[in-house]
Amino acid sequence: MTAPLLRIEGLVKRFGGLRATDGASLSVQPGEVHALIGPNGAGKTTLIHQIAGALAPDEGHIAFAGHDITGWAMPRRVRAGLARSYQVTNVFDRLPVRDNLALAVQARTGTSLRFWRAARDEGERFAAADAVAARVGLADKLDRIAGELSHGEQRQLEVGLALATAPRLLLLDEPMAGMGPDETARMMAVLQGLRGEVAILLVEHDMDVVFRLADRISTLVSGRVVASGTPDEIRAHPEVRRAYLGDEVPA
Known part of the structure; x- marks a missing residue:
């Protein structure tokens, strides 16, 4: 085995x-x-x-x-x-779904301090966030404020936040x-x-x-x-x- x-x-x-x-x-x-x-x-x-x-x-x-x-x-x-989710929904409820996921991606990848790479890095983070949203069934909710999602959608987002850390x-x-x-x-x-x-x-x-x-x-x-x-x-x-x-x- x-x-x-x-x-x-x-x-x-x-x-x-x-x-x-x-x-x-x-x-x-x-x-x-x-x-x-x-x-x-x-x-x-x-x-x-x-x-x-x-x-x-x-x-x-x-x-x-x-x-x-x-x-x-x-x-x-x-x-x-090793990533986890919680019994109680734990998302940034005032931010859109895409921004929630982009922050989780950023926590994994870090942020470059070289200003000439900043725009490219931001684009890569949002592309990664969009891909995670599709994996957890939220591709059509990227611009929705997280706090406005249904309970089930917030739980899907929370799984996405964990998944974004690879x-x-x-x-x-x-x-x-x-x-x-x-x-x-x-x-x-x-x-x-x-x-x-x-x-x-x-x-x-x-x-x-x-x-x-x-x-x-x-x-x-x-x-x-x-x-x-x-x-x-x-x-x-x-x-x-x-x-x-x-x-x-x-x-």
């Missing part, structure tokens, strides 16, 4: 006497969609925070693309190809949260379009979405990964059904 793009081993995060993650371990292969599921309070968002660099683990290790990144700051992780791994924390059926279908189409190009670690409560999108699924219960496998393996896993899925498993 190909070496994992991401491997976490024994991650522990304590908040006082609470272990939000308690020896969590999993791996993500290049190009795969890997879903992380579990009941509320299982530690999923805390785990994503540790992988992204927003929280430092108290114990354990995080390896990405063959490097131990456990002690790396978040900007260094982004430059290495990641190798996207961490998506409940990208379908608060969406109606049509918006969910559009987001699923966006993520399907990224399959094989960029790895995705997806936290999601919609089990229909999870079982339709994921190549592999890991289940987190009380801060520990109790099972990892294909959708069919997770669907049939007795401990997962008992701890979380129950009657929610899609047929």
